[in-house]
Amino acid sequence: MDSIGHYINGARVAGTSGRTADVFNPATGEVQAQVALAGKAELDRAVADAAAAQPAWGATNPQKRARVMMEFVRLLNRDMDKLAEALSREHGKTLPDAKGDVQRGLEVVEFCIGAPHLLKGEFTDSAGPGIDMYSMRQPLGVVAGITPFNFPAMIPMWKMAPALACGNAFILKPSERDPSVPLMLAELLSEAGLPDGVLQVVNGDKEAVDAILDNETIQAVGFVGSTPIAAYIYARGCANGKRVQCFGGAKNHMIVMPDADMDQAADALIGAGYGAAGERCMAISVAVPVGDETADRLIEKLVPRIEKLKVGPYTAGADVDYGPVVTAAAKEKILGLVQSGIDQGAELVVDGRDFSLQGYEDGFFVGPHLFDRVTPEMDIYRQEIFGPVLSCVRAPSYDAALALAMDHEYGNGTAIFTRDGDAARDFASRINIGMVGINVPIPVPLAYHTFGGWKKSGFGDLNQHGPDAFRFYTRTKTVTARWPSGLKDGGEFHFKAMD
Ligand code: NAD
Numbered sequence: 267m268d269s270i271g272h273y274i275n276g277a278r279v280a281g282t283s284g285r286t287a288d289v290f291n292p293a294t295g296e297v298q299a300q301v302a303l304a305g306k307a308e309l310d311r312a313v314a315d316a317a318a319a320q321p322a323w324g325a326t327n328p329q330k331r332a333r334v335m336m337e338f339v340r341l342l343n344r345d346m347d348k349l350a351e352a353l354s355r356e357h358g359k360t361l362p363d364a365k366g367d368v369q370r371g372l373e374v375v376e377f378c379i380g381a382p383h384l385l386k387g388e389f390t391d392s393a394g395p396g397i398d399m400y401s402m403r404q405p406l407g408v409v410a411g412i413t414p415f416n417f418p419a420m421i422p423m424w425k426m427a428p429a430l431a432c433g434n435a436f437i438l439k440p441s442e443r444d445p446s447v448p449l450m451l452a453e454l455l456s457e458a459g460l461p462d463g464v465l466q467v468v469n470g471d472k473e474a475v476d477a478i479l480d481n482e483t484i485q486a487v488g489f490v491g492s493t494p495i496a497a498y499i500y501a502r503g504c505a506n507g508k509r510v511q512c513f514g515g516a517k518n519h520m521i522v523m524p525d526a527d528m529d530q531a532a533d534a535l536i537g538a539g540y541g542a543a544g545e546r547c548m549a550i551s552v553a554v555p556v557g558d559e560t561a562d563r564l565i566e567k568l569v570p571r572i573e574k575l576k577v578g579p580y581t582a583g584a585d586v587d588y589g590p591v592v593t594a595a596a597k598e599k600i601l602g603l604v605q606s607g608i609d610q611g612a613e614l615v616v617d618g619r620d621f622s623l624q625g626y627e628d629g630f631f632v633g634p635h636l637f638d639r640v641t642p643e644m645d646i647y648r649q650e651i652f653g654p655v656l657s658c659v660r661a662p663s664y665d666a667a668l669a670l671a672m673d674h675e676y677g678n679g680t681a682i683f684t685r686d687g688d689a690a691r692d693f694a695s696r697i698n699i700g701m702v703g704i705n706v707p708i709p710v711p712l713a714y715h716t717f718g719g720w721k722k723s724g725f726g727d728l729n730q731h732g733p734d735a736f737r738f739y740t741r742t743k744t745v746t747a748r749w750p751s752g753l754k755d756g757g758e759f760h761f762k763a764m765d
Contacts, residue, residue: 276462290544292358293579295628319463371423405433416579428735511726678719
């Protein structure tokens, strides 16, 4: 049985709290490792060491910090297969999907190579007589990131790469469900030249999270995970005077207009609804066909595609469409919600409840489900299921479809499938959701844009990655400078306009 500890001051270390959690192989249901759960004392020590290491890193010129990121990119590419295998083994997603997880993180590291440019301040020559004004972006000091299980490579990189490139020290508290890849990333950063102590990976659960939120040295916290925890972390972190951004859960709607290419829409829904077993915050979990005829055509296209889906372990090869969900508890929750859908009157068109895989009977596999005639008051519509369950809500008109997405409490992503540019434009302009796809089902913005949801999907005012991340992980200092020429003519006691 493997023991997974922490990464402190440039080396793997064992936990000392005496508390551990099981790490499963979701495909077999077996416990494959024990991960250490840090207590407050361990967290506080890691932060103190990071605080000691940060000033020298913050004073290193941004170009040199960018070179560490450049080398990190090379090492990520070198170890791509190894990282993807470790990721699939603990998360359960297919190998191509695991590589995508690493790749989408790597792209943010690439963006961070532009740190020297992104950190440039503003300058006004002669803001007043003999006066120049300029601003600097300075690192915050020690900052922290708390990340979810579903992207154990990508989201830690989204958090730590910009924070480090800005000159901060970073405390990463990854998900305790799949902790191996974040530790491998830390080793690669050390190999790339990051000084010891500047990145500390502290594994743990609520106890470590609370220690982060209450630690007075930590200046900012970036969180990604479910909405109730996001709300909790936002409130406690802000109450303790920290800068906090929290990204929460989702219920992403895809509107299918009567003029959409129905094959394209059905293909998109299969990938976006069932890929990664539905365990993506940008998964489409609600299809909204406009009009009954559109709905009938869509369901007719979806059913054979869903019945053909191959569910299996990542080791079974490239034709597996999706793997198991992350834990037995996740499987139980999903099947419980499926039962509630049946009880509350939705029509279960594809029933995956009896799915079982020979040789993997104890794995956490869930067969694909499709519900039709779902209504807004049902639990399967209101709650994030985070599993391979797609709900179809029939809307009588475009305005009704738009209102459904707008009235839902989550606002992470959404999409519209149509051939009508006017409808697409109206949708993108009016919808109160952070990321919008037009004939694109999973509109995850690339590294040089920013990612963030609205409503209960995002707390705080800046998005993650892209230029916003450089704003989040720095503070602005503005300097007004006068170098007098000629004779000094005494003090100035009035608050003066620059005229
Ligand atoms: P989660 O909220 O259970 O856990 C996220 C992190 O919070 C983990 O590090 C975990 O250890 C910690 N945590 C869990 N319970 C806690 C508690 N009571 N107190 C303090 N900390 C606690 O989320 P998850 O199951 O790991 O991830 C899935 C969720 O993340 C989904 O809701 C998904 O939509 C969301 N997600 C959102 C985005 C986004 O960008 N909006 C991206 C990925 C995932």
